[in-house]
Amino acid sequence: MLKVSGLRVRFGVTMAIDGLDLAVAPGELFVLLGASGSGKSTLLRAIGGFVHPDAGRIELDGVGLAGMPPHRRPVNTMFQSYALFPHMSVAANIGFGLRMRGLAKSAIAARVTEMLELVRLRGFGTRMPAQLSGGQQQRVALARSLAPRPALLLLDEPLSALDRNLRRDTREELVRLQRDLGIAFILVTHDQEEALTMADRIGVMHRGRLMQVGTPAEVYERPNTRFVAEFLGAANVLSITLRDGRIGLSSGMTLHIATPVPADATWLAIRPERVIIGESDAPNRLSGVVVQRSYAGETLTHVVRLADGSMLRATAALRQGLNAVQVEIGDAVTLSWQPDACIVLAQ
Amino acid sequence: MIAVLAIVWAWLLVLLVLPTLIVLKIALSYPADSVPPYAPMLPGLHVSTDAFALILSDPLYAQALLLSLKVAGLSTAICLLAGYPMALAIARSPERWRNLLLMLVMLPFWTGFLMRINAWIGLLQDDGWINTIIVMLGLSPLRLLYTDVAMYIGIVYTYLPFMVLPIYARLSQLDGRLLEAAADLGAPPWQVFGAVTLPLSLPGVWAGVLLVFIPAAGEFVIPELLGGPQAQLIGRMLWQEFFQNGDWPTASAIACALLALLLLLPAALLRVGRTTLSRRSS
Numbered sequence: 190m191l192k193v194s195g196l197r198v199r200f201g202v203t204m205a206i207d208g209l210d211l212a213v214a215p216g217e218l219f220v221l222l223g224a225s226g227s228g229k230s231t232l233l234r235a236i237g238g239f240v241h242p243d244a245g246r247i248e249l250d251g252v253g254l255a256g257m258p259p260h261r262r263p264v265n266t267m268f269q270s271y272a273l274f275p276h277m278s279v280a281a282n283i284g285f286g287l288r289m290r291g292l293a294k295s296a297i298a299a300r301v302t303e304m305l306e307l308v309r310l311r312g313f314g315t316r317m318p319a320q321l322s323g324g325q326q327q328r329v330a331l332a333r334s335l336a337p338r339p340a341l342l343l344l345d346e347p348l349s350a351l352d353r354n355l356r357r358d359t360r361e362e363l364v365r366l367q368r369d370l371g372i373a374f375i376l377v378t379h380d381q382e383e384a385l386t387m388a389d390r391i392g393v394m395h396r397g398r399l400m401q402v403g404t405p406a407e408v409y410e411r412p413n414t415r416f417v418a419e420f421l422g423a424a425n426v427l428s429i430t431l432r433d434g435r436i437g438l439s440s441g442m443t444l445h446i447a448t449p450v451p452a453d454a455t456w457l458a459i460r461p462e463r464v465i466i467g468e469s470d471a472p473n474r475l476s477g478v479v480v481q482r483s484y485a486g487e488t489l490t491h492v493v494r495l496a497d498g499s500m501l502r503a504t505a506a507l508r509q510g511l512n513a514v515q516v517e518i519g520d521a522v523t524l525s526w527q528p529d530a531c532i533v534l535a536q
Numbered sequence: 537m538i539a540v541l542a543i544v545w546a547w548l549l550v551l552l553v554l555p556t557l558i559v560l561k562i563a564l565s566y567p568a569d570s571v572p573p574y575a576p577m578l579p580g581l582h583v584s585t586d587a588f589a590l591i592l593s594d595p596l597y598a599q600a601l602l603l604s605l606k607v608a609g610l611s612t613a614i615c616l617l618a619g620y621p622m623a624l625a626i627a628r629s630p631e632r633w634r635n636l637l638l639m640l641v642m643l644p645f646w647t648g649f650l651m652r653i654n655a656w657i658g659l660l661q662d663d664g665w666i667n668t669i670i671v672m673l674g675l676s677p678l679r680l681l682y683t684d685v686a687m688y689i690g691i692v693y694t695y696l697p698f699m700v701l702p703i704y705a706r707l708s709q710l711d712g713r714l715l716e717a718a719a720d721l722g723a724p725p726w727q728v729f730g731a732v733t734l735p736l737s738l739p740g741v742w743a744g745v746l747l748v749f750i751p752a753a754g755e756f757v758i759p760e761l762l763g764g765p766q767a768q769l770i771g772r773m774l775w776q777e778f779f780q781n782g783d784w785p786t787a788s789a790i791a792c793a794l795l796a797l798l799l800l801l802p803a804a805l806l807r808v809g810r811t812t813l814s815r816r817s818s
Contacts, residue, residue, distance in 0.1 A: 266720045
């Protein structure tokens with residue numbers, strides 16, 4: 190339904206969006222993931238009509254949006270700061286888009302009531318935004334942007350202003366709502382956990398480009414670049430050399446990998462949770478010394494220094510609790526991992 | 537906090553309440569052929585309500601007051617119509633231009649007030665600059681000086697910055713994302729203005745209206761220097777009673793009446809504004 194092709198947005202000398210292509214399917218929850226300054230919000234603003242592209246096309250259901258001002262676009266945005274109108278009641282805020290479309294008063298009132306029910310704020314219609322908590326304001330903003338039945342909803346960091354616990358609940362609620370309504374969402378976030386748990390597909394943005402687009406599992410399990418591997422899930426990355434069609438590490442060890450060896454292989458990425466410390470039957474083995482450990486409640490991460498000085502992180506789930514862990518800082522340990530844990534990257 | 541409040545109240549007491557009470561006392565005194573020209577109130581409590589009776593019974597004063605309110609109201613309206621777009625343009629201009637533009641608005645204050653009014657006399661008089669240009673264009677000269685037009689020009693010119701500055705202060709604080717949100721929800725530019733920009737700038741508008749209306753209603757110098765003899769405003773009446781007739785009690789009674797009116801009028805307006813606002817939001 191949404192098709193972006195060859196999009197370029199320049200701010201002065203910097204390219205905020207640098208030749209970007211993107212297609213979003215009807216009813217899809219697409220997450221744009223990237224660090225701040227990666228161009229993800231600019232892309233959203235270009236789709237909303239607040240930023241004028243220097244080149245490229247944005248099409249919605251086959252209609253080009255170029256030159257169409259924001260108020261004519263069948264797209265609504267939920268702003269990061271919510272941007273609720275402080276001088277209007279909750280009901281007036283939610284009904285704003287409907288009033289602008291010239292709906293009859295009774296139709297507006299009915300839709301506002303429906304939206305208040307949807308975001309579980311029944312009876313809050315007469316309140317002013319300043320009288321609401323952050324979570325309630327967030328839901329009013331969501332209701333306001335959904336009320337005019339947009340073909341596509343753009344959400345700019347919709348959860349970033351919420352407390353951590355509220356954020357987790359709201360995340361699930363937002364996904365449920367999106368499924369029920371069947372409206373396509375494009376959600377911008379810098380939070381990888383948010384992206385992985387919510388998205389139908391993730392687009393990882395970096396320097397104004399989409400580095401990789403795929404389902405959360407695809408992007409996590411098969412990152413296509415070192416950048417994606419490190420940005421999503423903070424993978425261990427080691428440099429590798431090709432010898433007679435086999436892959437070797439700088440330590441001289443030859444790797445057992447599950448996939449054919451690509452000719453341009455340069456990096457090996459291994460997820461920390463795939464690295465085993467101690468006894469295992471995994472064929473890829475290295476030894477090193479534990480230099481650091483960090484406890485995160487449900488997991489424990491050891492940082493191990495290898496013989497060549499590079500560091501490898503190994504994360505283990507604390508299934509038997511903290512007392513079962515017998516590795517201390519300074520211990521010499523053997524690290525191992527299975528062939529299918531090897532992610533071989535060209536760049 | 538208490539110290540600050542004490543200063544505020546002391547300020548109000550010494551510079552507003554006390555002078556008002558002194559003026560009220562003069563207004564309630566008997567006129568006398570003495571210096572100052574009124575009889576002492578004490579001992580024996582010599583209180584006269586003649587001055588108030590006079591200004592209430594003689595339609596001259598009521599007419600002057602009504603004319604003053606009309607002139608102040610029209611001047612305020614013109615200032616608002618001219619000042620709001622100015623404030624909006626300054627608030628929307630690039631950040632590096634704003635201070636310069638604000639300075640240009642305030643620049644006239646660098647020169648003395650009487651000097652500027654005198655400059656207007658030079659511009660407006662029968663053989664002044666404006667008429668010179670009109671004649672050069674082959675048209676017949678206009679009578680401008682000592683007319684209502686000259687008086688309105690003078691008042692609007694003098695008080696326009698007091699309208700621009702408070703409105704600008706509100707508009708410059710307006711969150712641009714609210715304007716984007718309104719446009720995003722389908723509001724064309726004029727409705728963004730009507731539904732978001734204007735209502736959120738209303739406190740600045742009210743401040744500007746009061747800052748222009750109140751001094752304009754009591755204005756004496758501008759009608760005296762630029763307006764014709766027909767512009768008998770309440771400020772001029774007060775001046776004449778005080779300095780030409782030497783009737784301090786009547787002059788003081790006018791001052792009291794004007795002060796009461798200028799205090800009550802904004803309060804009434806504020807009340808009306810509040811009730812309409814609360815009615816709209818409920």
